[in-house]
Amino acid sequence: MSTIDFLQAADIVAPQLLGCTITHNGVGIRITEVEAYLDSTDEAAHTYRGKTPRNAAMFGRGGHMYVYISYGIHRAGNIVCGEEGTGQGVLLRAGEVISGMSTAQERRGADVPFARLAQGPGNFGQALGLEISNNHASVFGPSFFLTDRDTEPKWVCGPRIGISKNKEAPLRFWIPNDPTVSGRRGYPKG
Numbered sequence: 001m002s003t004i005d006f007l008q009a010a011d012i013v014a015p016q017l018l019g020c021t022i023t024h025n026g027v028g029i030r031i032t033e034v035e036a037y038l039d040s041t042d043e044a045a046h047t048y049r050g051k052t053p054r055n056a057a058m059f060g061r062g063g064h065m066y067v068y069i070s071y072g073i074h075r076a077g078n079i080v081c082g083e084e085g086t087g088q089g090v091l092l093r094a095g096e097v098i099s100g101m102s103t104a105q106e107r108r109g110a111d112v113p114f115a116r117l118a119q120g121p122g123n124f125g126q127a128l129g130l131e132i133s134n135n136h137a138s139v140f141g142p143s144f145f146l147t148d149r150d151t152e153p154k155w156v157c158g159p160r161i162g163i164s165k166n167k168e169a170p171l172r173f174w175i176p177n178d179p180t181v182s183g184r185r186g187y188p189k190g
Contacts, residue, residue, distance in 0.1 A: 004016050009038065017079070027099065037078070038171070058087045065077055074122025075132065076122055104118070108123060117180075
């Protein structure tokens with residue numbers, strides 16, 4: 001079980017998640033890359049324009065999931081941070097499948113290389129088996145289990161990926177040189 005205080009701001013929680021393991025629906029993934037999305041002051045956050053039926057989970061108390069459909073097909077997951085009503089979260093961008101390999105491979109495809117099984121938020125969500133019905137589910141059980149890391153890994157931060165607003169904010173955190181981390185044109189992968 002995790003000892004992270006999810007009532008803190010997303011940019012404080014984000015690097016603490018690196019190296020932790022999230023387990024759901026038969027698959028465990030060690031988190032290697034995340035992005036913080038802050039409250040209504042962050043133009044890139046789903047909460048920027050206020051609370052809607054789609055983003056309501058983001059306004060819940062920290063320690064719960066916010067799952068959304070990206071590009072009409074992918075399920076991406078965030079862990080909500082902050083006090084109820086603040087609208088912050090940490091996007092799960094990439095990780096290493098450490099348990100439930102055959103299940104993750106079935107969900108992603110037999111020809112997908114190991115390092116790419118949970119590389120990118122949509123792939124992470126698919127490998128983990130995320131569904132919209134997971135909105136508001138606690139990361140402390142019974143459906144999700146977040147486990148602390150054994151040791152704090154070295155990590156770096158830089159601009160977020162795949163957004164058009166507030167994109168240069170240094171709110172992407174990752175474990176350098178980890179093969180599961182996604183890349184960005186013009187920025188080093190690790």
